[in-house]
Amino acid sequence: MAGLSLPYQVAAAVSLALIAALACVHLAVVFLHVAPSNTVTKQHGEAVDGWVYPEFEQNWKLFAPNPLQQNIAIQVRAEYTARDGSRSTSDWIDLSAQDGAQIRHNLLPSHIQQNQLRRAWDFYAGSHDTENRPQGPRGRLSESYMRRIVMLRLDRHDLGGRVERIRLRASTRAIEAPEWSHEKIDTRPVHRELPWWTVTAADLPGGVDNDRAATAR
Amino acid sequence: MKPDQDRQLARAVQLITSTALGPYQSAVVRIGFGATWLLFLLRELPHRHDLYGPDGPWSWDMGRELIAGNNAFSVLLWSDSALWFEFVYGVGVLSSLLMMLGWRTRAVSVLFMVGVLSLQNRSIFVGDGGDNVVHLMAVYLVLTRCAQVWSLDARRAARDRGPGPDRAGPVLWTVLGAMLFAGTVVGRVGGETWIFVLFWGLWVAHGLWWAVNRLAPDSEPRTLLDVLANLVHNAALVVIMAEVCLIYATAGWYKIQGSRWQDGTALYYPLKLDYFTPWPELSGLLTSGGVMVMLLTYGTVLVQVAFPFTLFNRRAKNVLLVLMMLEHAAIAVLLGLPFFSLAMIAADAVFLPTGFLVGLGALVVRGLSRLPGGRGARPQGRRGSDEQPRTLVG
Numbered sequence: 001m002a003g004l005s006l007p008y009q010v011a012a013a014v015s016l017a018l019i020a021a022l023a024c025v026h027l028a029v030v031f032l033h034v035a036p037s038n039t040v041t042k043q044h045g046e047a048v049d050g051w052v053y054p055e056f057e058q059n060w061k062l063f064a065p066n067p068l069q070q071n072i073a074i075q076v077r078a079e080y081t082a083r084d085g086s087r088s089t090s091d092w093i094d095l096s097a098q099d100g101a102q103i104r105h106n107l108l109p110s111h112i113q114q115n116q117l118r119r120a121w122d123f124y125a126g127s128h129d130t131e132n133r134p135q136g137p138r139g140r141l142s143e144s145y146m147r148r149i150v151m152l153r154l155d156r157h158d159l160g161g162r163v164e165r166i167r168l169r170a171s172t173r174a175i176e177a178p179e180w181s182h183e184k185i186d187t188r189p190v191h192r193e194l195p196w197w198t199v200t201a202a203d204l205p206g207g208v209d210n211d212r213a214a215t216a217r
Numbered sequence: 218m219k220p221d222q223d224r225q226l227a228r229a230v231q232l233i234t235s236t237a238l239g240p241y242q243s244a245v246v247r248i249g250f251g252a253t254w255l256l257f258l259l260r261e262l263p264h265r266h267d268l269y270g271p272d273g274p275w276s277w278d279m280g281r282e283l284i285a286g287n288n289a290f291s292v293l294l295w296s297d298s299a300l301w302f303e304f305v306y307g308v309g310v311l312s313s314l315l316m317m318l319g320w321r322t323r324a325v326s327v328l329f330m331v332g333v334l335s336l337q338n339r340s341i342f343v344g345d346g347g348d349n350v351v352h353l354m355a356v357y358l359v360l361t362r363c364a365q366v367w368s369l370d371a372r373r374a375a376r377d378r379g380p381g382p383d384r385a386g387p388v389l390w391t392v393l394g395a396m397l398f399a400g401t402v403v404g405r406v407g408g409e410t411w412i413f414v415l416f417w418g419l420w421v422a423h424g425l426w427w428a429v430n431r432l433a434p435d436s437e438p439r440t441l442l443d444v445l446a447n448l449v450h451n452a453a454l455v456v457i458m459a460e461v462c463l464i465y466a467t468a469g470w471y472k473i474q475g476s477r478w479q480d481g482t483a484l485y486y487p488l489k490l491d492y493f494t495p496w497p498e499l500s501g502l503l504t505s506g507g508v509m510v511m512l513l514t515y516g517t518v519l520v521q522v523a524f525p526f527t528l529f530n531r532r533a534k535n536v537l538l539v540l541m542m543l544e545h546a547a548i549a550v551l552l553g554l555p556f557f558s559l560a561m562i563a564a565d566a567v568f569l570p571t572g573f574l575v576g577l578g579a580l581v582v583r584g585l586s587r588l589p590g591g592r593g594a595r596p597q598g599r600r601g602s603d604e605q606p607r608t609l610v611g
Contacts (some may be wrong), residue, residue, distance in 0.1 A: 008437045012234060012444045016610050024450040034467045054289035054338065054411065055356060058349055065475030067486040100491040109495060109553045111343045112264045116274070118492055119342045137286075141279055145342070148274035151268065168563035175489045178482060180507035206272025 026051075034060060073097060073171045073189075074121050078148050079196075080161035086163070092169070095153050120149055132194055143204060147203040155208040162210050169193040233418060236496040240365035241574040242567050244319070246457065247326075247363035249563025251317030251353050254333060257311050257556045265306055268343050271297040275340045289338035290408025295400075308332055310587060316358075319368020320371075323423060324389045326363070327416070330355040334408075344605075350564055353460060367578060386427065394420050428464030454567070461564050462525040469521030478518055480542035481511030487552060495553035503551070520586065530600070531570070538568055 004012065005148055032041050033052045041048055052058075073096035079089045102113045124146055127139040132142050150166055170192045177183035197203075204210055222478040231239075261268055271277040277297040285295060293305055309332030315325045324396040337348050364370040397416055400406040406413050422442070427440045477483035488491050504510055520540050527533040542562050549558035 004440060008441050009442060012448075016230070016234065016448055017443055019448045019452045021363055023456055027456060030460070034463055055334065055412070056289040056353065057601075058353065058464075060346070061471045062346060062468045063477070063483065063487055064468060064471035066477045067475075067483050068488045068490060069477070071489075071491045073491070086548065096491065103492065103495050104497070106495050106553065107550070108260050108555055110261060110264050111345075112261075112267055113222055114492055114553065115345055116268070117344045120274075123283075123342050129279045137282070141283060144279060145275055148276065152274055160507065164521060175486055178485050178504065178510070180505075181482065199511060205274050206266065 027055075030056060030058070030169055034058060070116075070172050070174045071096075072121065073173070074117055075169050075171055076154070077167050078154055078163045079165040079167075080159050080162040080163045087164070092157055093154075093157060094171075094209045095150070098153070116148055117153075121144055127168075143197070144202065147197055147199065148205045151199065151203050151208055151210070152205050155210075163199050165198050167194060167196045219576075224290040230265065233451045234444045234447055237362040237365060237447045239454050239571075241367070241571050241578070242453060243296040243361045243363040243489055244365065245323070245403055245566045245569065245574060246354065246563060247319065247358055247361075248317050248367065249566055250351055250358065250560065251315075251329065253559040253563055254329070254355075255310065255313035255317060256559070257347075257351075258306070258313060260497070260556070261366070266302075269293065269306070269336050269340050269575065270302055271299060273340070275342060276277060280339050280355040283341070284338065284407075288407075288409055288610055289341075290331075290412050291335045293335050293339040294407060295405050305332070305335055309336060317371050318334075321385060322364035322368060322370050323419075326359045326361075326385075327393070327419060330359050345554070345557060347554065347560045349558075350464070350560040353459065354560075354564065357453050357457050357460070359415070360449050361457075362450040382412055390420070390423055390427070390496050394424075447541070457564075457567055462528070464561075464564070465521045465524045469518055469524075472518045478514060481514045482507075484514045484517065485510050493552040493554070496551065501550060514590075516540075518546070528568070534568060535570065537602060541565055 029051045030047055032044075032048045033056070035041070037045075073094055075092040075094045075096070077090050077092050079087060082088050099113045099117060103109045106113075120142070123138075125140040127135050127142045129135060134143060146168065147166065150168065151163065154163055155165070171189045172192070173189040174185050174187050176187050177185045186190075199210065237243075258265075267273045270294075277294075280291070281294055284291060293302060295301065308328060312328040312332050313324055316322070316329045329546040333351055337344055337352055397406070397420060401413075401417075406416070422445075426442055426446075429436065431441060432437060448509075472478040472483070475483065477486065485504045487502050494500045503513075520537055524537050524541065527537050542565055545558040545561045545565070
C-alpha cells in the first residue's frame, strides 16, 4: 500500500475503514443475537433480527441451560379400510421407536432418522397452543408437515388398507434418575393426544399411493 | 500519538493490506467444511428426496410459503421439477469436492455457498447445529483467499510461470455470469438484497481482477484490488474466529445457568435420550459413575467458557483446542452426531498453529507419496502476494 500514489492510498484507507466497520458491526449484531435479552436488544431487537435472519441465524444453547431430560415418542394410530371394505383402527405405532432402532448401532445416523420427526414435533408443539389450536400460518404448515411425514412412514409400515384418518400422540417419559443419585423421578409416560385428522391427497408425499394399499396386496 | 506507536500502526496497516493472513488456517477450514458437506451429501444420497426433494414431506409449496415469510435464499425454489432438484444436489456434491481440492476456489466457493444455502433453506426443519455451522462458514469462506496453499489453484500457480492463456477461468466466469444475468432478468434470484449485491459484486470484481492482471499487471489498480482482497480476507478470517468463540461462549455461559450443569449430572441425560444413543452399552458405561459424570460435566463447561480467553496465551489455547477436538470426536460416536462433530472440528481448526499445520501437511504429502503409484504432490510453500498467480480469477 505504501507504494501507491495518494488517490489509491485514500481509496485503500477508506476501504480499510469500511471493511473493518462492517466486520465489527456484524460481530456486534451476532453477539446481541446470541446474548440474553438485554437493554440494547430491548430497544433495537428488530434491527438485530433484520440483520441476522434468515442467513445468520444461530442457536448455540447446546443442551443448555439444561439438557432435555425426557424422551418424547411420537406415536400414531390409523383408521383404515381393510380389503373387505370394513373399517379398522390400528394400535398405537411408535414412530420414534422406529427412528431409535435405526439409530442404534449406526455410526452415521441420517437426518431422516435423527431430526425429521423429532424436529417436526418441536415445530408442531411450538406453533400450537395446549388445546392443539394452530397459531398462525406456521401452525397450519406444521400440521400438514406432520401428516406427510406420518403417511410416508405408514406407507412403509403397510397396514393392509387405505388410510382414512390418523391420530397422533406424544408420549413423554422422564429419564430415570441416575442409579448413583438419590433423586426420585416419576417415569410414567404422559400422553398428549392430537385430534383425528382426515387424510387427503395433499397429505401424501411423492411415492406414497394410499389407494395401492387397498387394492394391490 | 507517539512516533513508535505511529510506526507500529503503520506496520499493522502494511501487514493487513499486503498479506492475506493465516493461509494454512483458512485452507484447513476450507478443506474441513468442503469435506464435511461432501460426506453429508453422500450419506444422505438415498434420503435426498425425503429431506429436500419437491415431493418430500416438506413439499416444495410448503417451502415456498415459509420462505415467502423470511426471504431466505434457495435456488431450489426456482423450479419444482425433479430434474432441477437433482441438478442442484449434484452441483452441491461437485462444489463440495472442488472446494476441498481448491479448484478455482474463488468461483467454486460461491457455488458451494449456493449449494449449502439452497438445500438447508429449502428444508429448515431437518437440520441441526452442524448444519448451522456449515451454513455460516459457507458464507464467510466466500470472502476469504482460502486457496493460497493446499489447493489445485496453488499448484497451478506454482507450475505455470508463463503468461499462457487461461481458459477455464473465463469460461467459468462467463457461464456463472450468464446464469446470474438470467436470474436477474427473470427476477428469480431470491433471497435478501445483500446476497444479490454480493453475487454481482463478486462477479464484477473477478472480471476486473482478470482484466487488470492481463492488461496492467504492474499497475496501481491491480495493487489496489490485491489490497482489497487481502482486507476482505483478513476481516472474514477475524469473523470466522470470533464466530467460533461466540459458539463456545454461548454454549458455555448458558450452561452455567442450568441446575443440571451445576449439580454435575447434566451429561448423564443426553446419553439417555433415545435419539442420541447409538451405542447404549457405551453410554451406559460412561454414565455408570457419578463422579465421572460430574468431572465430564464440569470439564465441558469449563473448557467452553474458558476457550475465548485462552486465545491470549498460546500454550493454554492449544491445550484447550486438543481437548475440544477430542470431545467432539467423542460426541461424534457417543451421540451419533458425526457431521456436527466434523463441522465443529473444522471450525476449531482455524486456531491451529501454523507450525503444526505445516508439519501435518508434510506428513500427508509423505503418506501420499508412499501410496503405490502415488507421485506425491509437491509441498506448496506460501506465496507472497507479489507473485500471486496472474491467471487466477481472484
